[in-house]
Each structure stands twice: as structure tokens, then as C-alpha cells.
Amino acid sequence: MYVLELAGQDDGFAVAEAATAASDVTPIAAGLATARGLEAGFETLAFTHRAAELIGLTGVTIESAVALLTAAGIDRTGTVAVRARDVRSTTGIDTQAAERALGDVLVERGFTVDLDDPDHVLQALFAGRDGASAVESGGASPTGGQDVIDPDDGVCALGWLVAETDRDFADRQPTDRPFFQPGSMEPALARAIVNLVGAGPDTTILDPMCGTGGLLLEAGRVDATPIGGDVQAKMVRGTRENLRALLAGPWHLYRGDAGRVPLADDSIDGVVFDAPYGRQSKIEGDLDDLVADALAEARRVATRGVVVGDRSWAGAAERVGWTVEATFERRVHRSLVRYISVLR
Numbered sequence: 001m002y003v004l005e006l007a008g009q010d011d012g013f014a015v016a017e018a019a020t021a022a023s024d025v026t027p028i029a030a031g032l033a034t035a036r037g038l039e040a041g042f043e044t045l046a047f048t049h050r051a052a053e054l055i056g057l058t059g060v061t062i063e064s065a066v067a068l069l070t071a072a073g074i075d076r077t078g079t080v081a082v083r084a085r086d087v088r089s090t091t092g093i094d095t096q097a098a099e100r101a102l103g104d105v106l107v108e109r110g111f112t113v114d115l116d117d118p119d120h121v122l123q124a125l126f127a128g129r130d131g132a133s134a135v136e137s138g139g140a141s142p143t144g145g146q147d148v149i150d151p152d153d154g155v156c157a158l159g160w161l162v163a164e165t166d167r168d169f170a171d172r173q174p175t176d177r178p179f180f181q182p183g184s185m186e187p188a189l190a191r192a193i194v195n196l197v198g199a200g201p202d203t204t205i206l207d208p209m210c211g212t213g214g215l216l217l218e219a220g221r222v223d224a225t226p227i228g229g230d231v232q233a234k235m236v237r238g239t240r241e242n243l244r245a246l247l248a249g250p251w252h253l254y255r256g257d258a259g260r261v262p263l264a265d266d267s268i269d270g271v272v273f274d275a276p277y278g279r280q281s282k283i284e285g286d287l288d289d290l291v292a293d294a295l296a297e298a299r300r301v302a303t304r305g306v307v308v309g310d311r312s313w314a315g316a317a318e319r320v321g322w323t324v325e326a327t328f329e330r331r332v333h334r335s336l337v338r339y340i341s342v343l344r
């Protein structure tokens, strides 16, 4: 069993993305989830920071964390460091005091502390109850019968760090690319969307409304082969510049209408697209018809899809035969909410 430290503010969305690279992902508290196993592609997740092999869950006090660690079997040798976090500042716990107290337990058990280059990092994650849909008193607990956690108090998860995700989104802003237009999707969200559609090695992912190519770049960065199309020649030229400058692997681009994709039936793995936002885009014809046609074409060429828009396109997707697994709402700013529907 593992504990995952989620990123961003929307745990439902982070859990959905994490479930593409971990099994049985279950939210337990604000910013935390458990998982039964980690799978290939874990390091590509945008909305998970890290995973630790779970020692156990306990209440949100330093005393209960110390008690849990004292009672735990530790099948490790080498140097250690303790990293405590007040996840999303939801508990007010004194993390330095927690690190000292837990460090003392490890020293008493014969470990040497090495803060710079430890062999093992003990994570002590203290989190409040927001989002704690799975933390219930009584019943089956992920700790396998250790302390019953009062959901009102939140949770402390102790675990040994085993994996960290690649966090290079912050230094890859769309404004730094050769071709940029306002409205370009931020890289972390684009990464999560291509993960949700199943992008990875040996997959081919289409964005038939590629704009500046943000989704294609992230598909390429997780080793999928991206194919992009856009009705505007300017966008195809700009995306070509971006992909040439920023992707090492193969990619393909065409100019064309998302309602007539130049690909054979069932020929690719997934389709992602960020539909035009009614109030800012100059589009020819009716936006509803355009998106309906694009969704139907997506279903013809692939079995998985993610559609993004400034409104939910879930109903339109169902009308052309997709099953909508989930729809997430993400506030971008005061007057823009993005709706993200995951399609099968």
C-alpha cells in the first residue's frame, strides 16, 4: 500500500489522473490518497507529487505519529531523513517538531540521520479532513486494523518515499515557446489530460483542434506519437515551430477540419481536444455542430477521448455514442471555468 501526495487543489481530478498510473487510488484526506500499486508512467503524473510505501495511518498529532513509528517494523538499513508536511496547511501541525520527534525514534532504533543524502526518507504527511471521503471510523481501514481515525481530525500518513514525479512544469510556460497565443493551455493541465486519455510509449494521440500544440507537446513528452490538426493554417505553422523546437520524437501535423479527420477507423489510441471557447473564438458555423462532429470523428478513430471546453460537452459526447466516465470543472479565472470530460 502506498500513500500519494496530490498536487493542485482539486483532489477528484488528481485522483482520476493518478488512477492512470496506480491501482485502487482512494482519497483519504485533503491532498492525500492511498494506492495499492504503482504502475508504469507514475513519474509523468502532473497532479501527484510523490508516493511513499505506507507504514500506517494515524491521528493528526505528533504523539500518535511517534506511537505509530515506534510500533512499526522497519526492514531497512542505511541512513535516514524525516520530512514532515502540513498538507495544504490544513492541520497547523509543527512540522519541525514532528521531524525531530520522529527522527529521535529512528535514532533510538539505531539509524543515522543524513539530511543531505539519506538512503531512506520517512514522509510524515499531516492532512485535514477536506476531501476525506474514504476515511471512516470503523470498517475496513487501509492500515489493516491500526488506530481508527476520527475523520473530523484528519489523518497523519507515515511512509517511506519510493517515487517522485517529474516536476518540470513550472519552467515550461507556454509564453516561452517559439509560438504563443493567449488561451494556450498550461502544461500541467495538458499533461494530466494526455495521461487521462492513456498517452504513453507505443500510443498515438490525436488533437484535431491543436491550437498552439500544448496537448501535443505533453503527449510527446510522455513518449506517445502526437498527431495534430487545426483548421487555421497559422496554428498549424505555429505548432510546427513549437514541436520542432521542443520534441525529439516523431509527430505529424495536418491542416483540416476536426469534423473530417484524415485517419482510418480505430487507427489510433486516443483523441484529446480543447474546443473553441464560444466567446473568444472566431469559428465558422455553429459551435454545437462543430463540436458534435469532432466528437463523432474522435469516436470513429479512437476508443478513448478527453474533451475540454468552456462548457460541458458531456451530453454532446453521449449523443454520438461515447460513455462519459467523469466530468471535472476547473476554475481558470473569475470568468472562465474549464470542463473536462473523460470519454470511453
Ligand SMILES: C[S@@+](CC[C@H](N)C(=O)[O-])C[C@H]1O[C@@H](n2cnc3c(N)ncnc32)[C@H](O)[C@@H]1O
Pocket (backbone or CB within 6 Å): 183, 184, 185, 208, 209, 210, 211, 212, 213, 214, 215, 229, 230, 231, 232, 235, 256, 257, 258, 259, 274, 275, 276, 277, 283, 284, 290
Ligand atoms: C481553444 S483552441 C485550442 C487551444 C490549444 N489547446 C492550445 O493550448 O493552444 C481551439 C482551436 O480549435 C481550432 N478550430 C476551430 N474550429 C475548428 C475546426 N472546425 N476544425 C479544427 N480546428 C478548429 C481553432 O483554430 C483553435 O486553434
